[in-house]
Amino acid sequence: EDEITSTLMGPLxxxxxxxxxxxxxxxxxxxxxxxxxxxxxxxxAEMHFWPRKGRIEPDLRVELTWGTHTQILxxxxxxxxxxxxxxxxxxxxxxxxxxxxQSRALHLFIGLDTSxxxxxxxxxxxxxxxxxMRSWFDILTAASTIRTGMGLELQRWTxxxxxxxxxxxxxxxxxxxx
Numbered sequence: 001e002d003e004i005t006s007t008l009m010g011p012l013x014x015x016x017x018x019x020x021x022x023x024x025x026x027x028x029x030x031x032x033x034x035x036x037x038x039x040x041x042x043x044x045a046e047m048h049f050w051p052r053k054g055r056i057e058p059d060l061r062v063e064l065t066w067g068t069h070t071q072i073l074x075x076x077x078x079x080x081x082x083x084x085x086x087x088x089x090x091x092x093x094x095x096x097x098x099x100x101x102q103s104r105a106l107h108l109f110i111g112l113d114t115s116x117x118x119x120x121x122x123x124x125x126x127x128x129x130x131x132x133m134r135s136w137f138d139i140l141t142a143a144s145t146i147r148t149g150m151g152l153e154l155q156r157w158t159x160x161x162x163x164x165x166x167x168x169x170x171x172x173x174x175x176x177x178x
Contacts, residue, residue: 001079004168005059006049008139008161009077017045019153021064024073026142028106028132035106038066056096072101078111079136089120093127108132110139112170136170 044065060075109117114133
């Protein structure tokens with residue numbers, strides 16, 4: 001799981017702030033276009049892998065900054081593994097993030113399927129609409145929707161992610177051969 005996270009998402013951290021923001025905005029807007037993001041270019045984008053606060057360690061903390069506004073994306077990746085206890089996502093939101101951070105954060109769950117996040121949400125909704133559930137296939141879809149501007153910078157990264165996920169049997173259904 002950590003190897004997949006670092007292999008697929010690690011290179012994204014080396015791109016420009018505009019490219020990093022374009023990708024994460026596309027992931028959020030894939031099925032949630034109502035989330036407001038500034039339309040101007042970000043002034044900063046940072047990706048912190050496995051940040052730790054006490055015993056809580058999400059897989060990724062993304063900070064996208066436009067002037068004085070910073071949007072936090074707390075990301076938990078899963079690959080053929082359950083959550084580390086029923087409260088893993090709740091603890092990340094309630095303990096890892098303080099109240100100020102929660103007010104400007106989205107919590108993303110990315111897995112082969114989103115059932116673990118759905119179960120956590122059904123047990124207790126602490127996110128008030130700020131839990132975003134995506135599959136790895138959604139990551140491919142979101143990346144492929146970026147066609148202009150930073151899309152050109154993201155094309156090489158996207159192509160490598162697509163090839164890697166295809167090797168791991170995550171790819172669009174292409175129909176049946178005759």
